Amino acid sequence: MASGQTSPAPKRNFGLSSVTRAINELTIVVGFVAISVYLAITTPSFLTSANLLSILLASSLIGIVAVGETFVIVTGGIDLSVGSVVAFTGVMAGLALNAHIPVPIAVLLGVGIGALSGGFIAFAVTTLNMAPFIVSLAVLAMARGLAFIVTNGNTIFSFPDAFDNIGGGNIGPFPVAALIAAAVFLIAGLVLARTVFGAEVYAVGGNRDAARLAGIPVTRTLAIVYIISGALAGLGGVVLAGRLDSAQPIAAVGLELNAIAAVVIGGASLFGGKGSILGTLLGVLIIGLINNGLTLKNVQPFWVQFIQGAVIFGAVLIDSLNQKRRGG
Amino acid sequence: MASGQTSPAPKRNFGLSSVTRAINELTIVVGFVAISVYLAITTPSFLTSANLLSILLASSLIGIVAVGETFVIVTGGIDLSVGSVVAFTGVMAGLALNAHIPVPIAVLLGVGIGALSGGFIAFAVTTLNMAPFIVSLAVLAMARGLAFIVTNGNTIFSFPDAFDNIGGGNIGPFPVAALIAAAVFLIAGLVLARTVFGAEVYAVGGNRDAARLAGIPVTRTLAIVYIISGALAGLGGVVLAGRLDSAQPIAAVGLELNAIAAVVIGGASLFGGKGSILGTLLGVLIIGLINNGLTLKNVQPFWVQFIQGAVIFGAVLIDSLNQKRRGG
Amino acid sequence: MATGLGRKTPRKCGPDSMTRLLEMQGISMGFPGVKALSDVSISLDRGEVLGIVGENGAGKSTLMKILAGVFRPDAGQLHLEGVPFSPRRPKDALDAGIIVIHQELSLIPERSVAENIFLGHLPRGRLGGIRRAALNREASRLLARVGLSVSPRTLVRRLGIAQQQLVEIARALSREARVIVMDEPTATLTTAEQRILFATIATLRNAGVGLVFISHHLEEVFEICDRVTVLRDGAAVETRATKDWTEDALIQAMVNRPIEALFPARHATLGEVLLQVEGLSSAGRFEDVSFELRAGEVVGLGGLIGAGRTEVLKTIYGALPATKGKIHVESRERHIRSPRQALSAGVALVPEDRKGEGLVMPFSLRTNVAMSTLTKVSWLRSILAQGRIDRLAEHAVEDLRIRTPGIRQLVRSLSGGNQQKVVLSRALTTKPRIFLLDEPTRGIDVGAKVEVYRLINALAERGAAILVVSSDMLELLGLCDRVLVMRTGRIAGMVAKADFSQERIMALAALG
Amino acid sequence: LAWAASAAHAADSYTVGLSVATLANPFFQGMTKGVQAGIAQHPDLKLINTSANGDANTQTNQVTDLINQHVAALILNPINANSIVPVVKEANKKGIPVFTLDRGAACGDCQVNFLETDNVALGKEGADFIAEQLKKRYGSVKGNVVDLEGLLGTTAGDEREQGFAAELAVLQKDNPDLKLVAKQAADFDADKAFNIMTQLLAAHNDIDAVFNGNDDNAVGAIRAIRQANRFAPIGDPKHIVIISIDGTEQALSAIRKGQMDGTLSQNPLTMAKQSVAYVEAYLHGDKASIPAHQFWPHMLLTKETIDSPAAKAYGLWGDEVSQ
């Protein structure tokens, strides 16, 4: 055994994975920039600060929810319940406020109920070993039902200003909701990319059996991920109720599909192990940009859905062509 | 080393697989029977032939669509577009009829457009290597948009009787739509369980790389599966338009989630490789029974969604507990 | 080889027996950052068994995947019976009668054994229906030929990994073959199955089929092959008739350096009992397993496939539930219910199925190595310290001589043996005192094997206790201080070093 | 009418089947409550109530189930006037009288009575209201108008838009400075309206008035104006006129607070009670008093009129329904 044996010198692919990832995100960035430039040129009011802030504001609810969805999707799961949970937590917080419960407690209640609902999904997925898709589909129906049951179908409205400001206030020129979303993105981005927990989330999504045998607390990781998603949906419910000064049991129908679309446009794989908060941010902003463009350009409403679908398709198409070109 | 040496005799696993499968389906059957008995005892009008036929009729649309979804899910894919495709093909067939195109051609047009839309998904999934979830989500939005665009948002109505009979007529005591659904289930059941194509569908879903290495035409199999799903959604669109003597661009919103729920209640796994048409039939009928029961028992509408969610959860829970008990 | 379901009679010899059955000429192939093959030429005659040996990552599997139509070469030609041949997908190769049993198992877990065997050419009846009766009948016949006695209706999911390997072999026999390639078919097999496989190979050879046999077990290569080609660093360095090779020459050609002893000497002193297992049972898996491991001791666990060795290891490790029994680690009773608890009790496991349970394939080497010690390579046990992770991975690459372009290489693109080293290096990061190694040298080349043995010795010398499951009899005898033998879920007996012989172990493993 | 014979039901109690399009909007709740209240006034009537959750096929299935239960009469609030026709005809065949609420069945006399609000008129009056307010502000009908449509493909959304667009076109002919700066579908969804309005406010700093397809759209518009710091009280030259349709509790509250100019109120409660009264009359053989079609009156509610005796007489259903 000659000990001087060397392995073949690393050639051009040292750190390839991070370069690859950067290129991946670059594509989205390019798409993002292209749409922005197009809108800036064709629509005078696009590049005003009021308009740009309005995009951030419009993206804040879906953004908050999409962050939670990112965690879930990176583990290879999916959470279809978030739209219904936004509605349910919104009306619960609203009912609490109408019962003169102080604002901070009502906010905590909304987030807490969201976390509980996430905990329920987590329990079913981990302990009962049920498929996330179907569990969260069941919770989608149950949470929506509960939202109607507790409100008797009525709109709950007229909340204290302190509450409304969470969704509808401004700090300086910045909408509070957008600031909250920014904080959520920042913290989640650091957690997923830089912490032990984040690494565990990726490992569980990459290969659950291997993660378990490597000593990673798979059950705990999965549970936390669904609780995060539920809690953020709860936060979304609070933000939405505040923004509209009212909470409706029918709110946010279909929000989950938009959130999932944003996460996937951002480069995550529904098979798990792949995705990032930065990607999700770009995905959310692309959707926001497009909606903004459609509004600014006064596109005929009939076309809006079609164009949104085409954009989702285009974004993922570019990503997959890129991967192909790189021989992935 | 003695060369006549044999490995230890197989112990408890002779033919275990079919027993397992039978037990699995048995659970659904038991659930199905339990619900039926409960309704029969507590609701006098449940066991009338008119009511039972109405359950079949009510289940026929979701059933036809769920059959296509079963093929897709067994390959490990998913088709979220079916609800929108039902609406789009319905209005296209309707427009054709209103342009005095003969009924059979209008029917073929509806089915054909559905197949085309499935072909589009197939192309994106196979050749472009895009994730089925996101492709079909994009098609969901695009097909819905197209349905609005071609109709200008209007309802298309007043079709020839020959067309309406497809969805709303009877042959003897039997609703034509239910007979069509029965035929679809029968043929699909035979194809999936008994043919080489069916085995290939399972193989592609069970382990795609292995299937390719074994020389199975993976791309073709996947393509056919999405085309089947699209074509059956098209057939669903025709049946629905016939039944309502009208076609609306807003029809069948969310139908995909119900169809997927039925397939999963029927024992299919969203990871692919597992599922059966018989299971899907039971899943569809359970959903039909529950909706019927909720009306017959005059359950307050607010509770309906909650109960539907709870039933989905319960069905899959039983299945997973069973699997656990067997140490699966 | 027709099986009765095949359409034509078996092709014995080509029309022109002067042309070679198969020629691969000047094959080159690169992956991003890796030149896997450069200008490799091999040839194969009818009725010949060609052995291909080489270190991990030498390019053996890549060459065969080119033949199978999985990869397309960057340069080079293939000729089949003198006719140019360029398979674009696996089906092309299969249709031409080239059957490859790939190194990675490729079965459909939720389908029956019979369907898996005939996958891709199921007997088609009217209207595309499957002829089930014929299918099961033919599958039974093939199963008997490979010595696997399970019902053709059993789901593959229910089979152990070795049984699955036999199904793969049966699958190759189901096709009308001109060339059969076996890429490490014996890696998971015990001696008994290996004997049956060799008998089968002999029959195939006599029927005029050309075979390529890849193995890291050189004694097997010497036994079954007519010629042997050595690949090193992507190049074919030498081909000779088997009789012209000696083991030393072969190893020398493979590693380009001399190997002194396959099993290096160990100078460990036995210390206190580190692991004591008493009456351990796991319902339906194994019963009443008791043994102890001492510091500095290397104990083998032998047995036939399906004996339950993997299950014993996984149960001690907390990955499977124990239904009875006690486990003492360093004289303290421990209730280990999860791998996490096992690791913190100082017990590490290297699983046998590295693709399914060992590695996260789409992740980098670095991430895979760090997976068990994330909190230790972080600040405040929660924020990852990238520099520490890099150093951990770099050390792993150095210590175990992992052949990789860099620590950020995806493990998916490492060769099998190097992947195994990554799993081993991860187990080392938790600094355990008790090692449970399940087939630790499966699919590893000789050079790497010796390194693993040295590593095991070094661990033992530092006072670790090591339990090694292996289906390689020579390894058990050469490496271990004593060998426990399992039969159908029970410990059938123990063989002390003084009594070591293959016959003793086989007798305990197989006889009633 | 051939099926009238079944009114000779000898039973002393009748089961009435109700199918509303959805319960996702307070208006339909008002309708359900109105039917329930009406039934409660008649001891001989019992109710089975269902909601179709916005899906025409579900509604057809539910009505089929009700028919198979042999209800004595059906009160239907169809999702779509055309798609309900087959099942209405089915009911006719079985001798079950059908009463339609808010939206009819497109088969003429297949229903005993069709009671609705005039959606086209609502849209038209919305345009007129805006014109009037602008005239007050500028002395002439001019200014920039935003149209937040309802959900496309629904009768309410489409007919209101139709009425609004037609009237706006008429107004624009005489007043070329009356401009429609944006028309977007807000889908009867407050959050969607909020997002669209936020962006429109960023793009146009001179919006004078917003027409809303319903009160939920208006809620979103109001909140967007507040968030953008563009709110000015009614009467202020910078005030953005908000007019919508329905009269939900939240709209009433916003009008009282001066956040919103007005809503064209319907009254689903009284309308539904009336429908039950027709059912009762019909089942007791009194068919002469039942009109085939009837527009239920609507009323413009503004800060001035909302607490007037006239409004009280008309009924503030939004306030009543949540009690």
Ligand SMILES: Nc1ncnc2c1ncn2[C@@H]1O[C@H](COP(=O)(O)OP(=O)(O)OP(=O)(O)O)[C@@H](O)[C@H]1O
């Ligand atoms: N899909 C792939 N992508 C990138 N590199 C690959 C891929 N497959 C193999 N390689 C690289 O090609 C080289 C040859 O690998 P190959 O699997 O052919 O080796 P091998 O001789 O079969 O080794 P082993 O004995 O370990 O199975 C290795 O350096 C490996 O890392």
Ligand SMILES: Nc1ncnc2c1ncn2[C@@H]1O[C@H](COP(=O)(O)OP(=O)(O)OP(=O)(O)O)[C@@H](O)[C@H]1O
């Ligand atoms: N098809 C099957 N159905 C049920 N149980 C099975 C089946 N195959 C194996 N088992 C059980 O699983 C246990 C161990 O199987 P496995 O092949 O993994 O054993 P092993 O000794 O670890 O073999 P290996 O040599 O492959 O490591 C045995 O107790 C056997 O009874």
Ligand SMILES: [Mg+2]
């Ligand atoms: Mg190899």
Ligand SMILES: [Mg+2]
């Ligand atoms: Mg084993």
